[in-house]
Amino acid sequence: MQKLIAGNWKMNFGGSDAEVLALKLKEKITSPRCGICVCPPFTAIAAVSRVLKDTKIAIGAQNIAWADSGAFTGEVSADMLKTAGATFAIVGHSERRTYFGESDETVGKRALKALEKGITPIICVGETLSQRKDGVTEAVLKAQLEGAFLSIDKNGALNLVVAYEPVWAIGTGVTATAEEAHNTICFIRKWLIAKYGAASKILYGGSMNASNARELLSKDIDGGLIGGVSLKPDEFSEIVKIADSF
Numbered sequence: 495m496q497k498l499i500a501g502n503w504k505m506n507f508g509g510s511d512a513e514v515l516a517l518k519l520k521e522k523i524t525s526p527r528c529g530i531c532v533c534p535p536f537t538a539i540a541a542v543s544r545v546l547k548d549t550k551i552a553i554g555a556q557n558i559a560w561a562d563s564g565a566f567t568g569e570v571s572a573d574m575l576k577t578a579g580a581t582f583a584i585v586g587h588s589e590r591r592t593y594f595g596e597s598d599e600t601v602g603k604r605a606l607k608a609l610e611k612g613i614t615p616i617i618c619v620g621e622t623l624s625q626r627k628d629g630v631t632e633a634v635l636k637a638q639l640e641g642a643f644l645s646i647d648k649n650g651a652l653n654l655v656v657a658y659e660p661v662w663a664i665g666t667g668v669t670a671t672a673e674e675a676h677n678t679i680c681f682i683r684k685w686l687i688a689k690y691g692a693a694s695k696i697l698y699g700g701s702m703n704a705s706n707a708r709e710l711l712s713k714d715i716d717g718g719l720i721g722g723v724s725l726k727p728d729e730f731s732e733i734v735k736i737a738d739s740f
């Protein structure tokens with residue numbers, strides 16, 4: 495399966511600095527073979543997509559509304575995102591779940607709307623450190639997957655992306671070992687195959703960098719969702735090169 499390297503800029507680079515970063519990526523990533531997507535803040539999506547027009551770098555949003563329009567203060571609709579140039583949307587990132595009350599149910603609704611509108615959702619799932627220590631990782635992931643995929647049919651399930659992001663590895667510098675990531679991703683893949691007969695791309699996310707990417711990507715992992723390092727064009731493009739080598 496072709497690897498996908500996705501950058502989650504989080505709440506950084508939302509103005510003209512985003513265009514500068516996009517320009518650097520454009521210069522450094524010239525003829526990638528893997529899929530690439532960068533997810534700037536909403537305010538920079540249109541500008542970044544103008545800079546990256548005619549490149550192989552796609553643009554994603556960091557969230558997407560489940561409604562089409564109307565009284566949903568603070569939300570951004572799929573049509574608005576498409577107009578701005580986004581073709582991907584991160585859904586259910588652990589920071590949304592932790593700080594903004596995102597639930598398994600709302601993650602499912604957002605993912606469904608994205609698919610309906612032709613935007614590829616990147617559905618994030620992952621356990622906290624205490625859940626891992628308590629030995630409930632698989633139960634937690636199962637509940638997150640059941641919520642996210644509640645109304646998604648087979649066609650949708652094969653046209654989206656899942657990102658396994660252990661919460662304890664996000665932004666901490668502590669990466670899951672390649673073995674841990676591999677085992678948990680195998681569990682997710684089996685869950686998808688049991689429900690749909692096949693599995694989508696499954697990425698790993700959580701302190702991925704140019705030093706650990708090769709080992710992680712060699713373990714039957716279809717790509718990475720990269721936070722901190724996605725703001726560093728040299729290192730991000732290095733990861734793209736590593737992904738291209740598979």
Ligand code: PGA
Nearest residue numbers: 664665700701720721722
């Ligand atoms: P990180 O973030 O690479 O900074 O750990 C990953 C993410 O939150 O998607």
